[in-house]
Amino acid sequence: MVRIPSCDKLNLKRDLWTAEEDAKILAYVSKHGTSNWTSAPKKAGLRRCGKSCRLRWTNYLRPDLKHQNFTSQEEELIIRLHAAIGSRWAIIAQQLPGRTDNDVKNYWNTKLRRKLSEMGIDPVTHKPFSQILADYGNIGGLPRSTKRIGSLSRELKTSAYMKPEHHSNSAQGLVDLLTPSMLLPETGPVMDQSMNANVHQVNNNHPLNLLAQLQAMQRVTEASHCTFNEQIQPHFYTQSYLPSSSSSSSSSTTTVTCRNSSSTFSWQDFLLEDAFLPSEPQELENVGEFSLNQNGCQTENGISKEELNKERCDYQYNRFEATHCLVGNNDIEASSSSAENTFIETLLHQEDKIILFDFLNLLEEPLYQ
DNA sequence: AAAACCCACAACCGCGATCGG
DNA sequence: GCCGATCGCGGTTGTGGGTTT
Known part of the structure; x- marks a missing residue:
């Protein structure tokens, strides 16, 4: 079903807001508050959709908004939080009084992302590009990270x-x-x-x-x-x-x-250690939260999940083994054994494992604990 | 001077979640 | 419980001003 854009209905105005329109929104909010935007265009006398009015208010007209440039402290905080939680702009914006998620998002996309790139840092992973390239050869050795x-x-x-x-x-x-x-x-x-x-x-x-x-x-x-x-x-x-x-x-x-x-x-502060690869090979075993036991089933903190899902796990493992001809007792070995695979094949191999093991187990976890 | 390009940011789009009848 | 309306969010696009060629 094709969703009709709300602002396309009734041939509503969609270009930049004028000072007159802003004044109407301000008058509307002072009189009716911000609880019902659907009726705002009609009551305010605007040829805009309610959604458009709401965005104009939340992103521009709100009295508590800052309109100055971002400070270095704000910049620092955005980068750190983005590295920690990714592009959850609304959450990041809540840490920056007077800034909207749109502000933060635009600032990231236009300034910070490029700045990091120019520093040789991947703005997505916050890792040096050189390390990403170096990781290419290790991609088959990714520890299981489903839990995190x-x-x-x-x-x-x-x-x-x-x-x-x-x-x-x-x-x-x-x-x-x-x-x-x-x-x-x-x-x-x-x-x-x-x-x-x-x-x-x-x-x-x-x-x-x-x-x-x-x-x-x-x-x-x-x-x-x-x-x-x-x-x-x-x-x-x-x-x-x-x-x-x-x-x-x-x-x-x-x-x-x-x-x-x-x-x-x-800027070096924002370099991330490899979030997935342990620094030492033996740490692969220490990661532990979700490693594979000898049957290829996931364990959590050393406690087997077989009691909970043995049948499904066995089924999935057997299916995976049949499909990918696993060598050895764990998938890490199997992955490293595929070093001769192409990059794409390796990625597909990893994806299959995620789907077959990690995702199914994730579904079994209660949503609210 | 004018066209092309770049940049910042406002605004929109589409989706999932929530609300209320 | 169902369903339409509404809200909130992240991604994307459009636009206007500045800079470069």
């Missing part, structure tokens, strides 16, 4: 639409979803408890300052005597919002330093 990506995506959405009684705003929800249980490998009850307690305390103190809360989580990590890379990095795009950490893939320990969010920053 799937949960993040779903929980982000949940947080964005969280009811008020649970979260006063989506920023709160976003911070809550970045709980240690997701950010960190479950290294033990002591660690988890201390992290949760501290994070909740942080949330109460600074419900709106997402970046501050993320940085506070970093401090908690320090206080817990765990190394930054070991605890967080393999599970999230941590380098994006914690850019001051100095890390070395060849070192077993990592020094973490905190910095004030208002301080100056280096």
Whole structure:
């Protein structure tokens, strides 16, 4: 079914807004508020659709909006949040008072994206182009990342639409979803408890300052005597919002330093460690959240999921094995064995695995936990 | 001077989610 | 529970002004 654009109905006006039209919108809002935009054109005497009126108000006429250029602090925050959560412009904009999602999106698309590209940083992955090229040869060795990506995506959405009684705003929800249980490998009850307690305390103190809360989580990590890379990095795009950490893939320990969010920053800060590839080969085994057991079925934190979905898992594995002639006991070996494949074949191989294993298991996870 | 190009940003489009009858 | 209306969001396009050739 072809959807008729709402503003095409009745041959409504669609070009730039005039000062006169803006004045009518302002008068309408002052009289009727912003609860019902459908009736706005008629009541305001405008030949626009309600949606167009709403956008004009939210993106331009709202009195709390800033119309000045973005500051370096705002720029920094946008980059860090984009690295952390991607193009969730509405959520990012909520961290920037007076800015709309449209503002942030336009600023990213016209300025920041190019700026990062010129620095040799891929604005999508926040990784150096050189590293992306280097990863080409390792693409078959991707550890399983379903838990992180799937949960993040779903929980982000949940947080964005969280009811008020649970979260006063989506920023709160976003911070809550970045709980240690997701950010960190479950290294033990002591660690988890201390992290949760501290994070909740942080949330109460600074419900709106997402970046501050993320940085506070970093401090908690320090206080817990765990190394930054070991605890967080393999599970999230941590380098994006914690850019001051100095890390070395060849070192077993990592020094973490905190910095004030208002301080100056280096573009190098926005380089992400590889979000998917462990720095050491043995970390492939340590990633652990979703690795394959000998039967090719997913395990979570060492607890087999077979009890929950053995039949389906076996079926999917057998189907996958029959299709792709798996060699060895896990898919990582199988992937590396396909090094002679073309790039496209390797990608298709990975996609099949995602569909056959990760996606089906993702569907089994309860939507709200 | 004028055409071509570039850039920033306003505005629109389409989709999914939510609401209310 | 169904369905149409509405809202909110991310992606995309259109437009006008500035710069370059």
